[in-house]
Amino acid sequence: MASNKVMTVDEIVASLSDGMTVGIGGWGSRRKPMALVRAICRSSLRDLTVVAYGGPDVGLLCAAGKVRRLVTAFVTLDTVPLEPHFRAARQNGAIELTEYDEGMFMFGLYAAAHRLPFLPTPAGIGSDVMRVNPSLKTVRSPYGDEELVAVPALTMDVALVHMNRADARGNAQYLGPDPYMDDLFVKAATRSYVSCERLVDTSDLLKEGPLQSLLISRAHVAGVVETPNGAHFTSCEPDHGRDEAFQRLYAKAAADPDGWTAFRERFLSGDEAAYQDAVRAFQEETR
Amino acid sequence: MSGATRAEICAVACAELFRGDGEIVAAAVAGFVPMLGSRLARATFEPDLLTTDGGPVLSAEPAPLGAQATEIEGWLTFRDHLWLVLNGRRHVVMGPSQIDRHGNTNISAIGDWSKPSRQLLGSRGGPGNTRLNPTSYWVPKHSARVFTEKVDFVSGVGWDRGAHEIRGVVTNLCVLDFRTPGHRMRLRSVHPGVRVADVVEATGFELVVPDEVPETRLPTPEELRIMREVLDPKGLREREVPA
Numbered sequence: 001m002a003s004n005k006v007m008t009v010d011e012i013v014a015s016l017s018d019g020m021t022v023g024i025g026g027w028g029s030r031r032k033p034m035a036l037v038r039a040i041c042r043s044s045l046r047d048l049t050v051v052a053y054g055g056p057d058v059g060l061l062c063a064a065g066k067v068r069r070l071v072t073a074f075v076t077l078d079t080v081p082l083e084p085h086f087r088a089a090r091q092n093g094a095i096e097l098t099e100y101d102e103g104m105f106m107f108g109l110y111a112a113a114h115r116l117p118f119l120p121t122p123a124g125i126g127s128d129v130m131r132v133n134p135s136l137k138t139v140r141s142p143y144g145d146e147e148l149v150a151v152p153a154l155t156m157d158v159a160l161v162h163m164n165r166a167d168a169r170g171n172a173q174y175l176g177p178d179p180y181m182d183d184l185f186v187k188a189a190t191r192s193y194v195s196c197e198r199l200v201d202t203s204d205l206l207k208e209g210p211l212q213s214l215l216i217s218r219a220h221v222a223g224v225v226e227t228p229n230g231a232h233f234t235s236c237e238p239d240h241g242r243d244e245a246f247q248r249l250y251a252k253a254a255a256d257p258d259g260w261t262a263f264r265e266r267f268l269s270g271d272e273a274a275y276q277d278a279v280r281a282f283q284e285e286t287r
Numbered sequence: 288m289s290g291a292t293r294a295e296i297c298a299v300a301c302a303e304l305f306r307g308d309g310e311i312v313a314a315a316v317a318g319f320v321p322m323l324g325s326r327l328a329r330a331t332f333e334p335d336l337l338t339t340d341g342g343p344v345l346s347a348e349p350a351p352l353g354a355q356a357t358e359i360e361g362w363l364t365f366r367d368h369l370w371l372v373l374n375g376r377r378h379v380v381m382g383p384s385q386i387d388r389h390g391n392t393n394i395s396a397i398g399d400w401s402k403p404s405r406q407l408l409g410s411r412g413g414p415g416n417t418r419l420n421p422t423s424y425w426v427p428k429h430s431a432r433v434f435t436e437k438v439d440f441v442s443g444v445g446w447d448r449g450a451h452e453i454r455g456v457v458t459n460l461c462v463l464d465f466r467t468p469g470h471r472m473r474l475r476s477v478h479p480g481v482r483v484a485d486v487v488e489a490t491g492f493e494l495v496v497p498d499e500v501p502e503t504r505l506p507t508p509e510e511l512r513i514m515r516e517v518l519d520p521k522g523l524r525e526r527e528v529p530a
Contacts, residue, residue, distance in 0.1 A: 027365055053365075054409075074409035081408065090396070090406035099395065101414035103369045123372065123415030126448035128441040132400055178343045178364045 002169040007223040009272060012193045013039045015223075016158060019068075020045075023154070023189055024052040025161030025182035026234060029077045029242055031174075032057045033162035033195045035230035035272050040066060042271070051156050053102065053181065055234060056247070059085035059254060067095045071154065073102035077247055084254035100151075101129055108154035109181055112188030120148035159189035162231045163216065164239055166196040167205060170221030175209045176237035183215045191222045197239045199226040229276055245286050246279065291506045293459060294320060294528040295514055296478050297425075299506045300457045301380065302328035304423045308378050310335040312345075312363070312371060317382035317425040319352055319523040321457070325380070326350065326518050327510060339363060352519045372412060378421040378454070381413065385438040386424060388472045388492045389445035390453035390465060392417075393438040400440050413442035421452045427527050429458035431491035446470030459528050461486045462503055467495045476503040 013036065016022065022040075026032035037057045040048075041064035048066050052058055054075030061067050063085040075086040089095045100108065107119040120139055125147060130136055139150045161182040163172040172194045174182070186192040194216060200207075205214060233250065235242035253263035267278045291299075301324025305313055313325035313336045322341070326349035329336040339356075340346045343364045346356030363371075371377045383392035384407055394413055398404035416422050422443065426433055444450045446465055455475070456463040462475045473495035474486055483500050506514070514524070 072409060074411045076408055082406075087406040090403055093402045099400075099410055101410055102412045103372050103415040106366065106369045121373065121415070122418050123412075125414075125418055126441070126444040126450075127410065127414035127418075128395070128400070129410055129414050131441075177362075180365060 002218060004168045005170045005218070005221060005223050006168050006199065007193075007225050009035055009039045009195070009225055009227060012036060012223055012225060013043050013045070016040070016045055018045060019047045020157040021049040021051060021155070023156040023159040023185045024050060024057050025159065025180060025185045026055065026057070026231070027053045027178070027180040028074075029055040029079070029234045029247065030178070031162050031176065031180060031231050031236050032234040033160045033230065034232055034234060035227035036160045036193065036195055037061060038268065038272060038275060040064075041268065051154055053105070054083065054086065056083065056250065059083045062086055062089035062095060063254065063260070069096040069098065071098040071100070073100050073105045077251060079242070079244060080247060080251045084251055099129060099132060100124070101127070104129070104149060104151045105154070106181060106184070107151045109184040109188050111151060111153035112155045113184050116153060118150040118152050120150055122146070122148055124149040154188055156185075156189045157191065159185040159192040161185055161192070161194055161216070162227070162236065163194055163196045164236065165198055165200050165205060165208060166194050166224045167200060167202040168224065169202060170194060170218035170224045171202065171205065171214060172196060172216035172221065172224070173205055173209055173213050174215050175213060175239070179215050186216050186220045192220055193223045193225070194221050195225050195227040195230045197228055197230065197236060199224070227272065229279070232276075232279060243279075243283075246282060249282070291511060292525060293478060293530070294524040295506050295511060296503055297457055297459060297528055298323045298327060298514060298524055299510055300462050300503050301325065301425060302331070304380065304455050304457065305333050305336060305378060308333060308336060308421075310337070311376040311378055312337045314368065314377055315380040317380045318427065319519070319527050320427065321380040321425040323352055323514060323519050323524050327513060330513050330518065331510060337361070349518060351517065352523045353521060369412070369415075372415045372419050375419060378423070379412075379416045380423045380425050381416065381443065383424050383426065383433065383443065385433060385435045386426070386456065387435060387438050387445065388494070389447040389470060390450060390456075390472065391438050391441045391445035391448060392424065392443035393440045395440040395442045397439055410442040414444065417443040417445075417450045417453065419451050421454050422450065423454045424456045426456060426458040428529060429460040429486065429489045431489060434490040434492065436492045460489060463494070471495050473497070474500055476501045478503045479505065
């Protein structure tokens with residue numbers, strides 16, 4: 001029998017250490033492993049390099065002072081275009097930034113997932129992405145003359161992703177319309193953790209989705225944790241959509257120091273269970 | 288059908304960006320007006336275009352703004368969009384925070400990138416889109432803050448930095464293109480009620496202005512009907528264009 005990899009959120013976070021490079025799956029404000037992100041914010045971890053197609057995961061980690069460097073192509077809340085905490089962190093010079101084109105970023109993930117040193121792409125040539133990343137190198141095609149960016153492998157110590165279903169062995173399934181890049185993050189990382197809406201028996205995995213929904217294999221997963229509503233307030237279709245009312249509340253609070261103090265007090269001062277209770281109270285209030 | 292609004296004229300101008308594109312993906316991510324334009328083009332003179340409903344699906348028919356596709360003909364995830372950028376069967380319409388006379392654009396940060404005065408989205412797909420796909424732009428509020436002598440950060444490359452093709456720029460005032468020697472930005476048409484001087488004044492660099500600048504064409508009655516009754520009955524287009 002394959003080993004049981006079920007852990008708690010706190011056990012996963014306790015296995016991380018200062019200065020690590022942490023990849024975070026999802027895309028913008030979509031299927032982010034927010035329960036794990038909130039737990040990192042509560043921890044004493046520091047000086048992380050965060051690798052993500054950024055959303056409120058990046059915002060919360062910036063607000064909590066956990067980020068030394070961010071590697072990204074964008075940070076957005078999708079329906080709210082700009083992420084206030086990320087903006088503040090950049091405008092205050094609080095974080096370092098490695099800014100890529102989003103396709104370059106994907107090729108960096110592919111390179112890391114395949115244990116290649118780099119992959120070539122024309123994207124980036126001519127843009128200021130080359131200027132602000134002076135360590136980026138270009139290569140000439142050995143079959144022609146085309147100049148291409150040699151995107152270095154986006155290697156990472158740890159990847160964190162949130163999926164709809166998983167089993168105790170670490171096999172994980174998405175049931176929504178887009179896998180994002182979660183399988184690539186998991187393969188790119190030295191060690192990966194999956195949070196999920198619901199843990200199910202292995203024999204039940206194919207009851208809710210087809211074979212091709214089994215995105216992540218246990219071979220790449222070190223630990224798995226059930227965190228119902230753990231992507232909140234980002235979307236996690238079909239289990240739940242994005243909590244737009246809550247996201248608006250977050251964005252408004254994040255843009256104002258006093259507002260943020262009140263928001264943090266109300267939602268982020270306790271553990272994950274306390275967070276979910278406070279969210280339920282908010283949802284009942286605004287219903 | 289009552290007279291066309293400015294937003295409707297802009298949407299038709301956006302539709303015109305796709306004329307001749309054929310069977311490619313119209314990725315009009317810049318807002319309601321270009322999204323409506325791409326779907327209008329598909330509903331009228333470019334029937335082979337592929338369009339989404341804003342999510343990861345290709346709709347079987349042009350979908351109304353803000354509605355999910357009822358019939359689906361394909362799947363287009365974010366990862367497939369990024370493949371498609373390299374594959375090339377795609378025309379993207381982006382929204383620049385700054386654009387210069389060669390079509391270089393900034394969506395990343397205002398001021399010194401190392402410590403910006405205003406952090407924006409980040410480069411997103413700008414570098415790849417512009418290097419590899421026909422790219423157009425939508426500017427809902429034409430001003431000298433957007434049309435700048437120099438962009439603070441080149442997120443999207445212009446004609447002078449190796450762009451594949453910067454096709455056109457549609458704004459609330461006019462349509463611009465780059466059909467000049469050296470691919471400098473040219474005033475192609477002004478929307479009805481807009482003077483050439485209005486555009487020149489709202490542009491922070493010297494535009495190429497032909498002696499005769501035509502008016503942007505009006506929507507046909509059929510185009511108005513499709514926009515108002517089919518593709519945007521909620522009137523989302525009107526929210527995006529200042530009256």
